[in-house]
Amino acid sequence: MTNLEFTVVVGGGSFLAGFLGALTGLGGGVVVVPMLVLLLGVDIRYAVGASLVSVIATSSGAAAAYVREGYSNIRIGMFLEIATTIGAAVGALIATRVSGAAIGFVFGLVLLYSAVLSRKDPSQKVVNHPPDxxxxxxxxxxTYPTPSGPQSYNVYQVPGGFGLMFGAGVLSGLLGIGSGAVKVLAMDQVMKIPFKVSTTTSNFMIGVTAAASAGVYLSRGYIDPRVAMPVMLGVLLGSLLGAKVLARAHVQVLRYVFAFVIAVLGCEMLYNAVTGKLR
Amino acid sequence: MTNRDTSWNDYKIEQIIGVLLRVGVSVSALIVFVAGSIYLSNERASRTHYDHFHEEGTQLTTISGVIHQAITAEPLAIIQLGLLLLIATPVARVLFAAFAFMLERDWMYVAVSLIVFTVLMATLTGLVI
Incomplete structure (x- = not known):
């Protein structure tokens, strides 16, 4: 492929990944990396480097839109970022010390997990225990805004959430993804934070988390401008469009299709890792 | 109650952070797009292989290396400069949050923000050499 063809194909694919990632809430990274590695034969290190950059762009772009609505909680976000940034630094250092096959193997597992998770509906229950x-x-x-005025909420199990966030950071640093799914799991399921607050705060945190591994990636040469350029621009535009369409779209069918695609990619990634096609 | 005041301040902080993030991402995307277009118009027909990772690759792995080449108008270095700006955006937002918590006299969260900032700086030191 010539440079022009490569840029157009990667840019188009990244646009689609960003679009679907925003619609399904899984983020673009989980599709971009397999696309680059499995379809275009790009070394997994360049793939995770490019994906990480796109993760920072989408997170910051989307967070800029979310903060105006007043759902995200900057105290929760900042406190948990201690865990995610340290985790991300650890993850990135692990990434520089293990083989491409090992990264591919973990990536395959995360894809399969995301496929299962994406079919689940968010919990909508309101918890009213005494404050922690x-x-x-x-x-x-x-508090967060509702049509009937501000609704207050309490946060629980901070240590458990903090620990899971460290894990989310490690995955993010190791695989160049936002690991938004794990972040939402920690806040929504463990800390009992309302879903809308969890998702927007998670989005807010993803950029800071990714920035913590970006320094390691860049200094090790994982971020190649020729690969990162179409991925970043494609995912960013795709996810901005996806967020606009989201309000009106019926995503249930799409989520099933996306879950299926991700599961297939996950299996192929595991297969390639085990059979030594990734190095 | 001071609670109401605090939430109003938080809201205002978030608005400013929103603007900061938007500007950072827009400027960086614009730089990457323009420099990427120049790179493609120069080298559209040649082929680059990415199937093997090269440890050395380009010299675009340090801040000084990127800036040195960017001022000679090397398109790939300018793309990398745009990406560095993108990476700096969340770092700036953490620093701004520390400052904003200071205005609120919320010392606990000034400390929390500075811890996050320190972790970020520690990971970015690899870029300075």
Whole structure:
């Protein structure tokens, strides 16, 4: 492929990945990396480097839109970012010390997990236990806007959420993805934060988390401008469009299709890792 | 209650952070797009292979290396400069949050923000050499 063909194909594919990633809430990274590695034969290190850059772009772009609505909680986000940034630094350092096959293997597992998770509906229950002492001390409890005025919420199990966030950071640094799914799991399921607050705060955190591994990636040469350029621009435009369409789209069918595609990619990634096609 | 005041301030902080993020991403995307177009118009027909990772590759792995080449108008270095700006955007937002919490006199969260900032700086030191 010539440079022009490569840029057009990668840019178009990244646009589609960003679009679907925004519609299904899984992010573009989980599709971009397999696309580059499995379809175009790009070394997985260049693929995760380019994906990580696109993750920072989409997170910052989307967060800029979300913060105006007043759902995200910057205290929860900032506190948990201690865990995700340290995790991301650790993950990126691991990535520089293991083989491409090992990265591909973990990536395959995460794809399969994401496929299962994407079919689940978010919990909508409201928890009304007495406020948690630690969360109160950390001033995490807050309110979010609803049609009938501000709704207050309490935060629970801060240590458990903090630990899971460290794991999310490691995955992000190792695989060049946002690991938004794990972040939402930690906040929504463990810390009992309302879903809308969890997703917007998670999005807010993804950029900072990714920035923590970007330094390691860039200094090791994982971020090649020729690969990162079409991926970043494609995913960014695709996800901005996806976020616009999301409000009106019926995503249930799409989520099933996307889950299926991701599961297939996950299996192929595992196969390639085990049979030594990735190095 | 001071609670109401705090949430109003948080809201205002978030608005400014929103603008900061938007500007950072837009400027960086514009730089990457323009430099990428120049790169493609120069080298559209040649072929580059990405199937093997090259440790050395380009010299675009440090901040000084990127800037040195960017001022000679090397398109790939300018793309990389745009990407560095993109990476700097969330770092700037953490620093701004620390400043904003300071205005609120919320010292606990000034400390939290500075811890995150320190971690980010530690990971970016590899770029300075």
């Amino acid at each position: 002492a630690l969360a109160t001390r950390l001033r995490m409890n807050g």
